[in-house]
Amino acid sequence: MNNGNESNVVRIGDYVIIQRQKYSKLHKITKKCKVTLGKDHVELDVIVGRPFWTTYKMELKSKKLFSLVECDGVESLSEQLIKDVSSGIDNRNIFDDGSSQLLSKEEIVGLRDSGLSGSEIVGHLIGNSKTFHNKTEYAQEKYLLKKEKKYFEYMTIRRPTFRLVAQIMFKQDPGKIMWLRMDTLSQITTSVGIHSHGTYLLYDSGCLGLPAASMLHYVGENGHIVNIHPGTLPQKEAIQAMNFSEDHLKSLMTVNIHKLLYNLLGNSSSHQETTNSAESLHELSKSSDVAGENLSKGDESNFQISDNKPAKGCENVPKYSSEHLTEDRHLAEEGDSKKRKLQDGEINIAKRPRWELEMDRAVDLLRAHKADGLVVVSREHPLNIVASLLPLLAVSRPLVVYCVLREPLLDLYMHLKCRGDVVGLRLTETWLRTHQVLPDRTHPDMLMDGGGGYLLVGTVVEGKRS
Amino acid sequence: MFFIFSSMSFDCFKETIELGDTVMLYLGVNSMHALEVQPKIKNKKEEMVENVFQTTYGALKVKDLVGKKYGSKVELSKGWAYVLHPTPELWTLTLPHRTQIIYTPDISMIIFQLEIRSGSIVVEAGTGSGSLSHAMIRCIKPGGHLFTFDFHSHRVSVAQAEFESHSIGQYVTVEQRDVCRDGFGAQLQGKADAVFLDLPHPWEAVACAASVIKESGEFGNIVIL
Structure with missing residues (x-):
């Protein structure tokens, strides 16, 4: 599985996983870097240039400061x-x-x-x-x-893989990745049918970039992931941790949801689909603002689903006149205008910013072909997000929505049932139970994780898209 | 006289149904059928007759599917159904069982734990009904390869025929072999990125499973069901 361009040794700038017994930690290697493990401080300079999977013995240098010596194995x-x-x-x-x-x-x-x-x-x-x-x-x-x-006294340096990164992030602070446990994460990538030559839409409003990192792992350099996010900057800790090569990262396009929808749908002729999308675009800006606040505070108590539920029943979505449409576009534009002004100055001086280039690539890509799969992992109520992204998905392709709570997915389930263009809808939850394995003492662990989140999976078909 | 066209339906997405494709006929969440689009089919007397598929909502002339769009509605004599593009997930729900099969939630976890991706060389024993194999092939193609073994000759030949008719045969090698007794063969030693064992006595195959894992590679996950 090693790519030719992936180095087998630890280089400065790489992320590594430091494993000490059952405790693992992600760490970025810099010159003269130190890491804190519990109460101990460890100097990491010796691991640079050494292969991954090397085990080191910690030797006391001064009070609570350790240096590392390579060793062959661990003595228990x-x-x-x-x-x-x-x-x-x-x-x-x-x-x-x-x-x-x-x-x-x-x-x-x-x-x-x-x-x-x-x-x-x-x-x-x-x-x-x-x-x-x-x-x-x-x-x-x-x-x-x-x-x-x-x-x-021993620690092992391992190369980050998305499996380890997902496990570390879940163990350290599951709230930061929306309780997206590894079994649920694995089902997202499988259910969306990910493979190396596909184009996938991913809406992620705050999972430290974990869904994007896992999808990038599967598509390699030939597929495309359009990572859609609210706000100005996406979270990308997990993507960075994977040490993806530059070429590999070219498969990833990171775009803001409002700008993407505006660029894709705002410029096309106004028909039913656009109207509804523009409407949900407007509602989206409200819901993702709430999400933005939640993210900035970032702690568990602020995790909430915005109560931006659709005011109307799904059957009688009012048909907006073109006046409304333009109004909505203005509203959407106004939302961006402050950021635009700030960035205008930079554009004039320097070359176009990276996000704009990625936006152009994503728009070109999605204009040419509709996407092969849609994944929504959202802190907000997913209904409007799914409704506005569904037109970008080709028919007979899967839709996967993750939510930590069941109720928003029930709303979405009912909405999609009413729309009539998504079939095979399944709402699932998985349980993950680990076992203690010892001679004559094998049994399930006493504690089981209760929150792996819920998945709604379906397949888009031709139908009345209204 | 008719020709079997090489269909690409499992290998890559396409818009319209062609002869030879496998399509998923969706009647409801719990009622789906996999159909091979062939105009004629053998009846019980080994005679070629028109391929008409009977559902609870009436009959479907299979040859009428040609030219229909994937994801569109088709008329049945007493109702309608959707024709969906085949995917390993839908195949898992519709495939003819020769054995017990592994379902999508477990398949997801297995693929996750094996850390395979496009380009990986994967070894699987046994093949069974090929539910997991289809998902693994999608994950590792086009650069990777799946070597899958089963000790049951009929299962091997049926699985091989299915891979060929789904036009993913080029990504997989199916072999009849008792891996607990005979190992995985000399040509696989030190070649695999990942090994998956689903056997009656998996412990008997652990040693030879370890020997097919790449020596130089730092990855090499073995998952045992």
């Missing part, structure tokens, strides 16, 4: 320490009175600061424990695993 504490320790049968003689450890807290901290390795420290802890050799072998193993977590 239980392998090193447990072999010559006897164990008890049960815990009938063990009392938790806080006196089993003979070393004081200061002495233990002193051991650490003196530069002893993790295994030596834990060796001291066991040696000075009155009860360790009375514990059952399971309890001993558990104790060592707990200590290992604290004193683990």
Whole structure:
């Protein structure tokens, strides 16, 4: 799977994944860079120029500052320490009175600061424990695993893949990626039928660019992703983290939703479709403003679906006169005018900005061919967004809408049923349950994640588009 | 006398239905049928007769589909249906079962965990009814290749015929082989980006699965169902 232009070694400017036991972290490599892992600071300069998948041992340099030394493998504490320790049968003689450890807290901290390795420290802890050799072998193993977590000295550098990036982002702060769990994310890319020569529309209003990164992974350099976003700038952390090459990134066009719809539909002759799109364009500007506010605050409590529900029933969408249409266009334009003024100055001096070039490419692309799939991952109510993007989708192509809540998708489901041009509608939710796997102790994990979000999937067919 | 045209329906999207295409006849969310567009079909007495497909909403003369647009409505004698472009997802819902099959939610997770993409070399055992194979082929084409194995000769030949009739045969090699006993063969050693095992005794194939993974590659995910 390695492309020829992908380097096998870590270079400055690359993103890497630092893995220490079960904890993984995304980090950008710069000159003289340091990373904070828990309470420890680690200097990363030695990993530059070394291959991915190398494991390093952390060595204490000064207080809480570690440097790295390449090593062959990881030695686990239980392998090193447990072999010559006897164990008890049960815990009938063990009392938790806080006196089993003979070393004081200061002495233990002193051991650490003196530069002893993790295994030596834990060796001291066991040696000075009155009860360790009375514990059952399971309890001993558990104790060592707990200590290992604290004193683990090894870390591995891995190349970011969208699978790892998705898992890290979900683990660190699922709210930032709209609780888009990996199983749901994988269903989005499969259900939209992604393949290397397709053109896909993606509306994403704040998932750190994760859907775009996963779709880019699949389309490679020959397909096209039109990443549509509200506001001025899209989120792109996940896209950056993937270290995509310049050529690969050319498959991605990032455009603002209002400008895209204005450029595509605003200039065409006015017929039914345009009218409705212009109407929803106007409603969109309201809903995405709300989203913009939510994003800027960015925390969980602000996550909400804007209550910008369609005021009218889906059957009797009023037919707008051309006067209304022009009014709406003005409104849409006014929304952009402030940004336009700011950017006008730059355009005159320098070459055209990148977003404008990408907009032109996206508009040309979508004028020539309609898209092969539409993905909507939105913090706003998806109804108006889907309604305004559906005309850009070719017939007999899939539509996938993700929402963290079920109710907005129910509204959308009813709306699409009434429209009559989307069939095979399915609203789904998946459960993901991990298992503990140990000899004779295999069982589902006690905790299961409750929020993977909901998906509405359907296929667009010919029909009355009204 | 008629010709079987090479259809491209699974390989890339097209607008109108041609002879030889596989199309999805959509009657409802829970009622879909995969049809191969051929004007004549063999009846029980091995005679060629006109291909008429019976649905709960009446009959459909299959040859009338030629020239219809994908995604359009077609008349049945007692109603109507939509004809949809075939996709691996719709195929999963309509394919003739020879075995139990893997459905789209699991297919998604498997493809995600294998980290395959366009250009990947993937090894799969067993082929079964080819539900997952279709999705994997779409994911890895045009540069990649799927090597899929099954120990059941009939399943192998039916799967091969399906891949050919869906014109994705060039992306896949189907072979009859008991991989637990005989491994994946010498020519695949160190060639694969990913391996997927769906076998009665997968642990017996783990060692040879590991040996077909690329040595130089840092990727090489094995997923076992």
